[in-house]
Amino acid sequence: MASGMKGKVKAGEEFQQYFNKQAKTGTEKLDFYWEVENGVLPVLPPVLEMEQRIAIALFRKDDPSSTGFVPVHPEIFGARVVPGVVVAPPKSTIKFHNADPFVHELYSDDLGKLFPPELQSSQQTRQVQFTNPGVYRVSCRTTPHLAGYVVIVEGVVAVKTPDAEGNFSFEEMDPGDYIVKIYFDGSVVGEKAVTVVDSDKEKDIAQVEIEMKPPALAADGPGKGDGKTSGKVETKAPEDVAKEPEDQGKDEKKGKGEK
Amino acid sequence: MFASKFWNFLLAIIITVLAVIILLVPVSVNESHVQSTRSILLKDRTQLEAVLKMEARARIDSTIAFAVDPEVRKYLAMANRFKPTEKFTGEEQDALLASLRKVNENLGPMAADILFVVDKKGTVVAQIGENERSSGYSLRGFPLVDSAIRGYLRDDTWIRDGKPYRMAARPVIHQGTYEGAVIHGMRMDRKLAEVLSAATHAQAALFVDGLVTDSVAPKPQAGDEEKEAQGVTFPGDNAINRCLGESVFTDENYTKKGRSNLVLCEMEPESGKGEMVRFFVTALKFVGEARNKDAGVAIIRTVPQGITVEQFIRAPERRAELASRKGMLGVIGAVAFFLILVGLLVVYLEGDRPKSRFLAEVEGMAAREGERLNIYRFRGKYRKIADAVNRAIDNAVKVLVSKATSDAPTVDKILGPKGTVERLSQPQFQIPEKISLDDIAPPPDLSSPPKPEAPRPPAPRPEPPVTAETQKDMPHAAGPKPPLPAPRPPAAKPMPPSKKEQDPETRYARIYKEFFDTKTTCGESTEGLTYERFRATLKKQEEAIFERTKCSSVDFRVYVKEGKAALKATPVK
Numbered sequence: 001m002a003s004g005m006k007g008k009v010k011a012g013e014e015f016q017q018y019f020n021k022q023a024k025t026g027t028e029k030l031d032f033y034w035e036v037e038n039g040v041l042p043v044l045p046p047v048l049e050m051e052q053r054i055a056i057a058l059f060r061k062d063d064p065s066s067t068g069f070v071p072v073h074p075e076i077f078g079a080r081v082v083p084g085v086v087v088a089p090p091k092s093t094i095k096f097h098n099a100d101p102f103v104h105e106l107y108s109d110d111l112g113k114l115f116p117p118e119l120q121s122s123q124q125t126r127q128v129q130f131t132n133p134g135v136y137r138v139s140c141r142t143t144p145h146l147a148g149y150v151v152i153v154e155g156v157v158a159v160k161t162p163d164a165e166g167n168f169s170f171e172e173m174d175p176g177d178y179i180v181k182i183y184f185d186g187s188v189v190g191e192k193a194v195t196v197v198d199s200d201k202e203k204d205i206a207q208v209e210i211e212m213k214p215p216a217l218a219a220d221g222p223g224k225g226d227g228k229t230s231g232k233v234e235t236k237a238p239e240d241v242a243k244e245p246e247d248q249g250k251d252e253k254k255g256k257g258e259k
Numbered sequence: 260m261f262a263s264k265f266w267n268f269l270l271a272i273i274i275t276v277l278a279v280i281i282l283l284v285p286v287s288v289n290e291s292h293v294q295s296t297r298s299i300l301l302k303d304r305t306q307l308e309a310v311l312k313m314e315a316r317a318r319i320d321s322t323i324a325f326a327v328d329p330e331v332r333k334y335l336a337m338a339n340r341f342k343p344t345e346k347f348t349g350e351e352q353d354a355l356l357a358s359l360r361k362v363n364e365n366l367g368p369m370a371a372d373i374l375f376v377v378d379k380k381g382t383v384v385a386q387i388g389e390n391e392r393s394s395g396y397s398l399r400g401f402p403l404v405d406s407a408i409r410g411y412l413r414d415d416t417w418i419r420d421g422k423p424y425r426m427a428a429r430p431v432i433h434q435g436t437y438e439g440a441v442i443h444g445m446r447m448d449r450k451l452a453e454v455l456s457a458a459t460h461a462q463a464a465l466f467v468d469g470l471v472t473d474s475v476a477p478k479p480q481a482g483d484e485e486k487e488a489q490g491v492t493f494p495g496d497n498a499i500n501r502c503l504g505e506s507v508f509t510d511e512n513y514t515k516k517g518r519s520n521l522v523l524c525e526m527e528p529e530s531g532k533g534e535m536v537r538f539f540v541t542a543l544k545f546v547g548e549a550r551n552k553d554a555g556v557a558i559i560r561t562v563p564q565g566i567t568v569e570q571f572i573r574a575p576e577r578r579a580e581l582a583s584r585k586g587m588l589g590v591i592g593a594v595a596f597f598l599i600l601v602g603l604l605v606v607y608l609e610g611d612r613p614k615s616r617f618l619a620e621v622e623g624m625a626a627r628e629g630e631r632l633n634i635y636r637f638r639g640k641y642r643k644i645a646d647a648v649n650r651a652i653d654n655a656v657k658v659l660v661s662k663a664t665s666d667a668p669t670v671d672k673i674l675g676p677k678g679t680v681e682r683l684s685q686p687q688f689q690i691p692e693k694i695s696l697d698d699i700a701p702p703p704d705l706s707s708p709p710k711p712e713a714p715r716p717p718a719p720r721p722e723p724p725v726t727a728e729t730q731k732d733m734p735h736a737a738g739p740k741p742p743l744p745a746p747r748p749p750a751a752k753p754m755p756p757s758k759k760e761q762d763p764e765t766r767y768a769r770i771y772k773e774f775f776d777t778k779t780t781c782g783e784s785t786e787g788l789t790y791e792r793f794r795a796t797l798k799k800q801e802e803a804i805f806e807r808t809k810c811s812s813v814d815f816r817v818y819v820k821e822g823k824a825a826l827k828a829t830p831v832k
Contacts, residue, residue, distance in 0.1 A: 031546045031547060031550065032315075032403075032413055032414050032415055032546060032547055033311070033312045033315040033316070033414050033546055034312075034315055034316055034319055034412065034413060034414050035406060035411050035412070035413045035414075036411065036412050036413075037410060037411060037412075038410050038411065038412055038429070038430050038432070040432050041410055041430075041432055041435070041436075041437065042410065043409050043410030043411055044408075044409040044410055044437065045409075046405075046409070077396075077397060077400075078381060078382075078396070078397025078398060078399040078400045079397075079398060079399075079400030079401050080397075080399065080400030100396060100397075101390070101393060101396050102419055102420055103420055103421070141418075141551055141552055142418045142419075142548075142551075142552060143400065143401065143417075143418075143548060144548050144550075144551035144552075145400065145401065145402050145548060146400060
């Protein structure tokens with residue numbers, strides 16, 4: 001018997017202000033000669049695309065292991081990393097697939113030589129093993145605005161991406177006490193404890209609603225990558241990736257990279 | 260002499276100044292070239308930034324042609340109504356592409372090399388320039404696209420498949436709503452380098468990933484002939500790459516701010532010989548995303564090389580310039596010629612002419628035209644020389660006269676030393692070594708016959724010189740001096756006349772005259788020297804010598820002793 005959890009993520013007022021400010025200045029210094037309003041219609045405010053910027057991670061309260069974890073592999077689409085936040089336990093191997101019709105050159109300063117800039121053609125995949133806990137920023141030399149975050153943290157058992165309205169759900173969960181953490185750009189912006197009961201009734205499905213707060217006000221998230229992470233980076237052709245086994249979790253548990 | 264000295268001093272100064280100019284001017288000129296090149300390049304950099312900014316604005320403005328095109332707006336609105344699974348293809352896409360191409364052709368120099376039309380989600384609906392059949396992929400992640408679909412006009416720079424593009428975007432508004440955006444891209448290639456080079460009159464080089472992709476040297480303009488004459492050459496891509504890699508990209512300002520300081524680099528000359536060619540380089544990273552890919556533009560100015568005399572003479576352009584400056588050169592030549600003439604005149608007046616005059620004077624003196632040099636005919640150094648010559652002559656005459664008189668026979672030489680037993684005879688009277696003026700009487704009147712001497716009363720007169728020897732012989736040597744005896748009467752025994760002068764008076768007069776003249780010549784005073792006194796003393800001494808030596812006659816000679824007139828008596832047997 002198994003049960004599940006449903007929830008909703010909301011952006012509080014403070015978080016919205018934080019996001020608007022960040023959208024205006026950007027995480028990278030955006031430099032240009034001109035950015036002027038069109039003079040016909042008022043410009044639209046920046047939109048928080050939850051399905052792209054938010055990751056919801058589930059942790060067991062009494063079990064630090066990540067048994068049964070299945071990682072999410074992001075792809076490069078529209079010159080963005082989708083989803084923008086990937087949460088995984090240590091020794092996870094993450095694949096980055098280039099779905100754009102043009103070349104990217106991904107790298108991570110936090111990984112240093114383990115993930116150096118390298119041309120990645122359309123439909124090509126690079127993968128890297130993240131050994132140590134930490135937050136790793138992945139960037140691209142040809143599209144420097146591109147930013148993806150890989151959060152390596154102990155105890156994570158499942159990760160979901162909300163829809164545009166912030167709704168999410170976890171199914172087939174073991175009963176027990178859980179902690180739900182909301183990640184935005186690698187930082188924890190909200191968390192809540194949830195108890196899942198052993199029931200198959202709809203009314204017993206745990207309901208949770210989490211309001212996001214700016215990272216400084218939210219619970220402490222995992223620390224920044226220490227740069228000492230050992231990992232293995234490989235680039236694969238699309239056909240090779242297609243042949244990979246469905247169950248990648250087994251290999252992830254072994255802490256080895258895939259071939 | 261002052262003028263010639265001054266002229267020589269002036270000449271020395273001119274030569275020194277010329278030497279200093281020759282040595283220092285090339286250094287100063289080269290330093291001036293470096294500084295001026297640096298200043299100009301700083302202005303170039305400012306101008307380059309302004310040009311890039313205005314060019315970005317021009318590109319943004321050019322996108323309005325697409326944004327207001329009815330076909331573009333219509334088809335973009337249609338694409339936005341498609342479901343996510345549907346793709347904008349077929350006839351509608353062809354019609355949209357045709358409209359885009361037409362508008363793009365009308366833009367002329369601002370035509371896009373690549374153009375995207377994206378819907379309100381940032382998905383490409385159509386594109387021209389590259390992969391024109393591509394669509395359906397997203398550009399939403401680009402800040403340029405995100406800004407444009409929200410209503411901003413913006414510029415940016417992209418690196419797409421390794422090629423740098425300068426981008427501009429504008430929203431497309433249809434029926435009061437945002438329907439998407441037009442993304443306009445122009446390649447950063449030789450055309451842009453030409454524009455930047457023309458705007459700054461400097462060499463412009465575009466680079467991506469730290470390597471030059473295109474470089475353009477400025478086209479020659481009016482007045483650039485002088486630059487060519489100054490040896491201005493432009494570095495090639497290899498030299499620029501080396502300079503960028505070694506000096507510019509390591510510059511702190513470049514890594515932090517994207518704008519390097521001015522860096523001075525060197526390269527081998529094209530000929531492989533001669534001095535290294537120096538050039539200033541400054542680099543700017545492109546504003547926008549391409550910045551991250553080490554893409555930017557460098558502007559270069561070569562420091563003009565120093566011109567040697569040979570190059571100056573051989574350069575035809577410089578010759579033409581020389582011809583135009585002939586008037587000034589003529590003036591300089593005339594002034595130099597005048598200065599040379601003045602110098603020669605001064606040397607003649609103060610050097611050659613006095614020398615020749617002195618020589619003529621000396622030759623005249625040698626030809627007995629004068630015994631001494633007239634010092635008042637000379638000036639300065641020559642006057643001193645003439646005076647020294649005169650003094651030398653005087654000294655020589657004195658020596659000669661002294662020598663001549665010292666060699667003549669004297670009484671002492673003949674009779675032996677005075678007061679000794681060896682002396683042949685002892686005169687009855689004492690011949691003073693010097694005859695006092697008071698002892699000599701004035702000369703007689705030789706025109707009348709001589710009168711017999713009458714006894715005269717004794718007259719007071721100065722004593723004759725007294726020596727130690729004479730004091731012994733004199734009766735009152737130790738006591739008070741008695742009055743001198745009266746002149747003695749003519750000698751009983753007449754003095755034998757000489758062969759030529761039988762008349763003793765004539766002889767006395769001659770001796771007196773000689774003595775008188777010698778004293779005058781020696782500059783002695785002749786006051787009180789009378790013939791009567793002189794004659795009386797002479798006669799007295801003569802009689803004394805007669806008595807002692809029993810000689811037939813006594814010869815008196817006048818001579819100069821120690822610069823004074825003296826008289827010597829020599830007995831003749």
